[in-house]
Amino acid sequence: MTKNSTQWTKKVMEEKIPLQYDYPRPHLRRKLWLNLNGNWSFTITSIHETFPKKFDRYIRVPFPVESYLSGIQERVDSSMYLWYKLKFQIKSRAWYDGNPLQYRIILHFDKVDYETVVYLNRHIVGLKHLGGYEPFSYDISPYFINYKDNELVVRVWDPSDEWYQPRGKQILDINKRKLIFYTPCSGIWGTVWLERVPLVHIDRLQFQTRLLSTDVLLKYRIDLKSIITTSNDYRSPNKNMKIYSEKNFDKQKKYLLHVKRKEILKKNKINYEKLGFILKINIIQKNKKHLSDFISSKPNIEQEISFPLKDISLWSPENPYLYDIRIDLYQNDIFIEHIDSYIGFRQISICSEPKRICLNDKPYFMFGVLDQG
Known part of the structure; x- marks a missing residue:
């Protein structure tokens, strides 16, 4: 020690x-x-x-x-x-x-x-x-x-x-x-x-909540990703290769998933909606009751849904309430995959006079510790 x-x-x-x-x-x-x-x-x-x-x-x-x-x-x-x-x-x-x-x-x-x-x-x-x-x-x-x-x-x-x-x-x-x-x-x-x-799977999730006068607005985006492959992609492992060489870098570019993401998306833009991909989304409370069940047929596009404010338990440090999210991906009637996530409904903003940091439209005192260890 x-x-x-x-x-x-x-x-x-x-x-x-x-x-x-x-x-x-x-x-x-x-x-x-x-x-x-x-x-x-x-x-x-x-x-x-x-x-x-x-x-x-x-x-x-x-x-x-x-x-x-x-x-x-x-x-x-x-x-x-x-x-x-x-x-x-x-x-x-x-x-x-x-x-x-x-x-x-x-x-x-x-x-x-x-x-x-x-x-x-x-x-x-x-x-x-x-x-x-x-x-x-x-x-x-x-x-x-x-x-x-x-x-x-x-x-x-x-x-x-x-x-x-x-x-x-x-x-x-x-x-x-x-x-x-x-x-x-x-x-x-x-x-x-x-x-x-x-091969086609859920790659990224984005959730953003906003408080309105009587509702809570949830903006969400669920991105799908395709790994384009053929049987010719396979290379049998060579256990007898003695030298680890970098000469193959250019040939192997396609196997790195996160290189020049924007350029790849532009070249291989896929209309998942036309191909019949749909997302079944469940938002679930702590008591296992479903807050909402809905279907999205527009992956890779920002969408929104609203809930009555009275039905939502807002997140705060004093009440760190999280909702479970379950998402199932289908192509037409064929199940592809299931993923789990979570969300806290809350809004951070600048409000009141004089201006202060507010949580859920109420001034909130920020107290933080600087740890330089």
């Missing part, structure tokens, strides 16, 4: 899989998912090395290299690559039910700082990702092996303040940290996980 240990440090260190049951994307939940956190093989090399000769230790994902909880607790700099390796297999038949051409396996990284390259079974699965704070995902279906071991390797480079990247107060120079700066947060520092999705 260190002088910075807390009452939770021991508890977290004893967990075989950190954050095992904490769904990493609570606002859009699927039942079929797999947490890949835990002990990964690990090593640090020079940036001039193509691939490490061996992984000589272990790291606890998802904690940054500099942290005590990672088991490494070392400083790194721009001359180093961080290498992670995990062998995993999925034995549950639920992952393989149905036509394998009708679903894809998606690999999610919640946060990795900063530059990330991902390999599965000796194949680069997509473009390198740049950024330390946003989630990103890859379609790994072409390289995934059913029921057998899969080798996942992740290479990370984090130059911190030696590069042009958003980094907050992270800085490598230990002498400057005595001022207002902090130790960097390098490598994987968010949950790594898998999920199975249909």
